[in-house]
Each structure stands twice: as C-alpha cells, then as structure tokens.
Amino acid sequence: MGQDRVYTACVIIIGNEVLSGRTRDANLQYLGERLNDLGIRLAEARVIRDDDEVIQRTVNECRAAYDYVITTGGIGPTHDDITSASIAKAFGVELRQDAEAVALLKRHYTDDEFNEARQKMTYVPKGARLVKNPISSAPGFQIDNVFVLAGVPMIMRAMFEELQDSLAGGRPMVSRTVAAHVTEGALAAGLGAAQDKYADVEMGSYPFYRKGRIGVSVVLRGADGGRVEEAAADIADLVRGLGAEPVDEADI
C-alpha cells in the first residue's frame, strides 16, 4: 500500500432508468466520497444500459484501465437483471450457482419463496468471492478487480462497507474550499497564477448564485494537507485583494 502511488477507480452505473431520467442516480456521489476516504481517486464513471454486449465491453475496457471497477445495478431476480451473466461473459468464465449464496438466501426465504427467480441471485461467475448484503441477503460479488454491487442505494452502501477492507489505497486527498462573493472572471488571472505556484494542489473554480448574489467556491485538493492550507491562505489573500472577504460555505 504505497503512499505515493495514485490508486484509481471507475464506477459503472448499470440501468436504463437512470438514462431515461426516471431515476436520479444516488450512488455516484457516495462512492466518490468514500473512495477518496480510502485514498482512491474516482477517475471516471459511466452510466450504461442493461444491455449484455454494452456491459461486457464497458467492464472489459474499464477493468484494464483502472485499479478498481465498481458496478451498481442489475443483480436482482427479474428478467432485466443481467449484470452477473454479462460479467461472467466479460471474464470468459461460467456463471454458476454458489453454495454459500444458496445458504444465505435459504436463511432469508421460506422454501416456497425461494423460487426460480430468487435462485437466479445465487449465480455468480466462477472464481468470484461474495460480497455480503446485510439488508436483503442476496449478495454482490468480487471477481478480480471488479466489484459488483446492488443498485438500491441502501443496499449498495451496506455492501460497500462490507468490501472496503479489500480496497488498498494511497493517501486520501485533503480538501479545502475558499468561497467569496467575487466573480470567476475577476478571480481567474490570480487563480491561474496560484495554480502554477501550487502544481501539487488541484484547484477547481465553481461559480454559485444564491440568495440573489453571485460568487465563486474555489476547491483545493491535494495529498499534502500543509500545502493545501498554504494554497488556501494565498487564495484568501487573492480574494481580499479584490476587495472581498472569504465567507463560510454554510453562509452562502
């Protein structure tokens, strides 16, 4: 677990309902924050359809490009839940019933309830390790660097907490925000110069318009907390040089 290596992850959100606009994704923000806590940078996210070929292609592309891939959605009992089968194909391995998954679901369901549809949730790619689901039993799984989780946010989060010890990371990024009632256009030149000075601190500029006033939040992120603080002090000076005062983000 090197301190200097940058660990990267990609999240693949599988679900027509997110693309049609019916459902607003609630998992990406959570995963971005939690991965950062673990010292892993969420480098990309994709939202794709419940389509066998698309899932296979996307998973294979992303698992080659990033340290970790986390998928959400499509592991339930209905006909549109095809994620597990598609990922088995992506890895070129058999999808097969897992004895441990059967045992888990048998504790959750009566014999009558444990029908063919629910048994579908006990099939995982050969070689996969289960990720426990403390909410509704039907497990996710890990195969190589790919972690396959449920789409329902409550269950996805519980699964992520179960698997997080499997994720090696580097140093978490430290983040500080300097917000002020100045315009981006007025701040831009000084901010660009500050970015040149602090190459190891990522500076993002996000305009806001709230309570009838415009302003900017400058977000500073870096692995070295001391450097982030120094940069934040410089940006605060820059804001004062424009005749404004930094404000608490909670007050804007």
Place this chain on the structure above:
Amino acid sequence: MGQDRVYTACVIIIGNEVLSGRTRDANLQYLGERLNDLGIRLAEARVIRDDDEVIQRTVNECRAAYDYVITTGGIGPTHDDITSASIAKAFGVELRQDAEAVALLKRHYTDDEFNEARQKMTYVPKGARLVKNPISSAPGFQIDNVFVLAGVPMIMRAMFEELQDSLAGGRPMVSRTVAAHVTEGALAAGLGAAQDKYADVEMGSYPFYRKGRIGVSVVLRGADGGRVEEAAADIADLVRGLGAEPVDEADI
C-alpha cells in the same frame, strides 16, 4: 426525420467536482427526460475529469458511436475550464476567437470587466456554431454532432432549450408505471413471460421500500403507446393474480 430509426445520444459530464463527490450532478436526469421528449434515446453517459487527453479521447469515441454528444462543464473563464480547447484538438481544428461571441460578451460586460479571462470564453473551435446563453451571455457551441454546454444547471438548461431545434429525433418513448406492494421475486416469472410477449415494450423492474412497506414499480416503455397500455393492463392482471392491487405511484 424518420419515425422508425432510433436516434441516440451520449452525455459527457466534464468535472472533477462530480467525481470527487463534492457536487451531485443535476444535469443527467434533465437531459435524459428532455432528449426522450425529442425522440432521442440517451444511450450512455460518462463522467470524466478536467483532463485534456481524457476529454479528447472520450469525445472522439462517443461522437463516432452516437448520433449526438452533449457535453456539460468546463467552458468558463478559469484555468480549469479546458473543454473548448480540448474539443478543438479532438476535431483537429484551431481554437479561435469568434466575432459574434465577442459582440455578445461586450454587451454583457464593461470594457474593464472584459478582461483576458473573460475573453477566453469567446474562443471556440473553427467551424463551430454558437449556442446562445440567455442567462450570462458566454455561449456554448455546436461542432458537427457535438454540443458543448455549461455545467451550471440553470445555464445548461437555458442552452439546451436554445439548441433543441437542431436535434432531429424519432418517436418519443411512451412510459407507464405499474406499482404494487408485491416482491420482485414473486413477480419475476410472470414479468419475464410478459416481456417475451411484448418484445417491443421495454420492461424495467424497480423495487422500493417506503413507509415501511416493500413493493415494485414496473416501468414500461415503448414507441407505440397502444402496446404500452396493453402491456400495462397485463402487468396489472399479473399483480392481481398475486393477491395485490396496483397502486398509484403518488401513494407509495
């Protein structure tokens, strides 16, 4: 504008802040819904970093794969706003100042305010057509099948309304939801059979847990409204066969 051809789009959300979890994206759901109204299927979305090479690669991949590409974010005045320059490179054309954009911004800013940073917002790839911004003047642009919009939701939406007449589409998908207090596992077999019967109606199954009760929303989507209604009636019968009654989504 053929009625039977399926028109597809890809949304590329450009912004470190969405990946770090600092900001929750608010544009995807809007675009998914509005594209559907225009008879265009949002087939994929990607969230990527403010990184020149990543933006170029992603835009080139997606513009070859889909009818339309819509990007959001990274067209402001600060150093981290690199979208326009990266897209010019992706197309292999020059990034150059646009006289119409200069005229638009000169009406919005005083001479003092119209500094180098703000002038950056008047540069677009050669051959691009401006997309007006009725909120804060700085325009987006269209080049070939790629539409480059602001990331701030209020501005992004205003720009989308400006450009929508440029988007040819097919028939909008009609959507109906049948919700009931049954489990996915109980419904799955009948639902799978219904999906086989209605191959032209896409059936998605989404479990919910609200007010202490579990249930499923079955979402039916298709271009033929009559078929969607028929399928919805079949699913309602299926629910009744399980001893439940369809409920209004507003009541769950």
